[in-house]
Amino acid sequence: MLIIWKRMRITMTTKWWIEGGTFLTMDDGQPIVNGHLVVEGSRIVYLAEAHPGALADGAERISGSGLLFMPGLINTHGHAAMTLLRGYADDMVLQDWLQNKIWPLEARFTAEDVRAGAALAAVEMLKRGTTAFVDMYDHMDEVAQVVEQAGLRGVLARGVIGLCSEAEQRAKLEDAIRFARDWHGKADGRIRVMMSPHAPYTCPPAFIEQFVQAAHDLDLPMHTHMSETAAEVEQNVRDYGVRPVEHLDRLGMFSRPTLVAHAVHLNDDEIALLAERGVAVSHNPASNLKLASGVARVPDMLRAGVTVSLGTDGAASNNNLDVFDEIRLTALIHKGVSGDPTAVPAYEALKLGTVYGAKAIWQSDEIGSLKPGMRADIVALDIDQPHYYPRTDLISHLVYAGNGRDVKHVWVDGVQVVRNRTCTRLDEERIAAEAAARFERLSSAT
Numbered sequence: 001m002l003i004i005w006k007r008m009r010i011t012m013t014t015k016w017w018i019e020g021g022t023f024l025t026m027d028d029g030q031p032i033v034n035g036h037l038v039v040e041g042s043r044i045v046y047l048a049e050a051h052p053g054a055l056a057d058g059a060e061r062i063s064g065s066g067l068l069f070m071p072g073l074i075n076t077h078g079h080a081a082m083t084l085l086r087g088y089a090d091d092m093v094l095q096d097w098l099q100n101k102i103w104p105l106e107a108r109f110t111a112e113d114v115r116a117g118a119a120l121a122a123v124e125m126l127k128r129g130t131t132a133f134v135d136m137y138d139h140m141d142e143v144a145q146v147v148e149q150a151g152l153r154g155v156l157a158r159g160v161i162g163l164c165s166e167a168e169q170r171a172k173l174e175d176a177i178r179f180a181r182d183w184h185g186k187a188d189g190r191i192r193v194m195m196s197p198h199a200p201y202t203c204p205p206a207f208i209e210q211f212v213q214a215a216h217d218l219d220l221p222m223h224t225h226m227s228e229t230a231a232e233v234e235q236n237v238r239d240y241g242v243r244p245v246e247h248l249d250r251l252g253m254f255s256r257p258t259l260v261a262h263a264v265h266l267n268d269d270e271i272a273l274l275a276e277r278g279v280a281v282s283h284n285p286a287s288n289l290k291l292a293s294g295v296a297r298v299p300d301m302l303r304a305g306v307t308v309s310l311g312t313d314g315a316a317s318n319n320n321l322d323v324f325d326e327i328r329l330t331a332l333i334h335k336g337v338s339g340d341p342t343a344v345p346a347y348e349a350l351k352l353g354t355v356y357g358a359k360a361i362w363q364s365d366e367i368g369s370l371k372p373g374m375r376a377d378i379v380a381l382d383i384d385q386p387h388y389y390p391r392t393d394l395i396s397h398l399v400y401a402g403n404g405r406d407v408k409h410v411w412v413d414g415v416q417v418v419r420n421r422t423c424t425r426l427d428e429e430r431i432a433a434e435a436a437a438r439f440e441r442l443s444s445a446t
């Protein structure tokens, strides 16, 4: 009997069907109004205007009335546990902020603190429509467990600062390798791992080369902060005779698939090199504005063929984890600084948060758009609200009038992780209380 039950569990896949919703596929077509979508197991098997017919037989029916369905948003750079430090240090520039406020407090973080901060981030991201995120931090086993429990998709990296002895560097590299071996491909394939030296200004060249070698050995991508501030670029030239892009290229980093966060201070040659090497960029507009780092040359990068995606960075420099905010900022600030209202059009900004995010972090073509064969990472927004009327242009409304608070339901890999604005797999009240208590403990020790 037990064997029969186990077999049934393996062969039975859940099937559900959205009837009559509006679908923004992000596949360059017009939104499908009054369409139908069928999910079997973790994948979309049908999406069209026509009724799915027998394909919907036996499927649980969900009404799509008043809802806009789109691919889950992809946050390509952040530090989830830093939700604990939200509002702790505002209105400072990066180096002062890191050295005098953030790093001293992070030095006290325990694994339990990281778990509490990551759980708070998971609740926040899911409720604002993010289904996949990149995370770089310490105590990453805790983050991986939160991802597994929350039902999120995560590309995780044990971030490493190499301003320490060679013995400590070795121990950190070994921990990053151990983390990759333990977690890459886990949580039914929802977790993937990258190798991540923190930045060229915190990791000596030989240490970065060891990470590149490990990435080759493990066949993993690389992730780092790069060219975030003008001061960083100047320091790199002083220390190594070249700017950060050439420096990392010489160290072999771009021989691996690489995602760099920020890339604010680039010249034309550097943009051309990133395009040539296939390096993807995580644009973090809110964090770059708040830390007064500058504005990345996103329109120039897109023109050159660089894959540009969106990240929130940590909640201490943003101060939320809402990718809809980054989409809106991206559509607005590049118009403002260039004087060109077409610099980043609304639909292109949405692509940065979905299609290009997928290209930057998920090497296989399975997420970032809605079509048969893709993973069912889906967000439903309540568009029965004043700011979605009149129905002139839903893409315009989503980018310029909407926000993450419009998210009502979320699915990852076909599993509903947010229902009616509530996380189905996380205890939101307990997580918020735990985060508050953890911050109290951390800050009272100062």
Ligand SMILES: CSC[C@H]1O[C@@H](n2cnc3c(O)ncnc32)[C@H](O)[C@@H]1O
Residues within 6 Å of the ligand: 079, 094, 098, 102, 103, 106, 136, 137, 138, 159, 160, 161, 198, 199, 225, 228, 287, 313, 314, 317
């Ligand atoms: C080694 S774990 C990650 C490390 O990165 C720090 N961090 C957070 N935001 C930024 C940023 O904008 N630039 C550089 N480093 C950042 C975080 O505090 C952790 O120490």
Ligand SMILES: [Zn+2]
Residues within 6 Å of the ligand: 077, 078, 079, 225, 261, 313, 314
């Ligand atoms: Zn960062």
